[in-house]
Amino acid sequence: MRLGILQTGHAPDDLRRDFGDYDYLFRRLLGEEAFDYVTYPVVDDIFPGSVEDTDGWLITGSRYSVNDADPWMGKLIAFISQIKASGRPMVGICFGHQAIAKALGGEVGENPGGWIAGESDYMTPEGAHDRTLHAWHQEQILTLPSTAQVVSGSSACPYAVLRYGVGALSYQAHPEFTADFIRGLVATRGQSLPDGIKSGANNADEAEIARARTSVEIVTFLNPR
Template sequence: MGAKRFAVLLCAEDSEYVKKFYGGYFEVFVGMLGEKGEIWDIYRVTSGDFPEDDKLKCYDGFVVTGSCNDAHGNDVWIVKLVNILQKLDSMNKKILGICFGHQILCRALGGKTGRAVSGWDVGVRMINLLPSKQFSSALKLPIYECHRDEVWELPPQAEVIAWSDKTTVEMFKYKEHIMGIQGHPEYSKGLFLNIVDRLLHLNLIKESEAKVGKTRAEELVPDAEAWKRLCKNFLKGSKPTTTPSLITPSLL
């Protein structure tokens, strides 16, 4: 058997910070999900770089990243991404969507997304994961959040597998091959704080929102290893995760 092969559909431009300290967002995701012996490819879809149709079958799974764009927008690359995701769904390919990726998967599968009625969610938030084939029992897990859009309506056959006091659909699962996560399991504290500063500099969030977000990041730190296991278990077809192996007792 050949090496497993995965693709990152990168929906964001690399900042100077992420290039300097992480080598780019692609390296952030490979660092979280990659394992020795695997092949990981990058497609910068915002620049029109998409995998050709005849290459889609070569991949064992896909990751759709966050973005500064709106999943409900109609930019050329966004419309093309929706079409690609629909093809991957028809092929039953494993797809993990993060933030914008979570929202664009919802749209591609027939759901609806848009601006969150309650506004920006910036900081660390505790989300409630429901018992499912991914998780053998209910549990709570903090995650970095940085979004102003959200899933309004799930696609047919999709189910909510996590929620929070801020966002109704923090995670969803579609059949056995697609999962979306509204938060950012790939973020480190440094990366999160840099993004908050960039949003503030661009006047996309208020100083009060930035302050609250940074305070939350000091008060509650996500378990990066727990999120890594959760995402890898889904993307690579591992057995359902049990509470003891996924999360430490201190976070329950």
């Protein structure tokens, strides 16, 4: 299966040298053998020719806001709508999670509680623990699209994992981020984090982090065979 990665940002230079760029983090998470990967750095205004260029799509995280007025942002939102109409599966992570919601009629804005960074626990709507993942975001979905189903969330981030039938699956947190990567983000982009949140993110751990489970979930969703 050919998977198109819509890369909406770049990792900081220091982290890129040690960990690779955002597209590589997903190749490592999902497995090099899982898909035939092709990256489109849409953040640099390099877009696919058509939604039919690949069998499925993954939209990465980004330091930018889906509400920015940059021309590539509008093109991306329109392209997501085309993917949904095509019936091809897509997965969104953090910024990608928010971009899918905006394209499908939701509202995205600043989290009223401010930054969320580091380990985050998410619960099902029935109150059972769903998963723990590393998060890094100041904005989040404020109003759900009508077609979205909540898989899990938290009091600080109610719409953390969403499904849109068989068409889309999205996560506010970052299954591709390791604890070391989170600590690197604190060092390179954590200047605006409140001290308490910065300290928590710096103490990130891999224990109980559901990266492997979420990876299998993403692979199965994109390619159910």
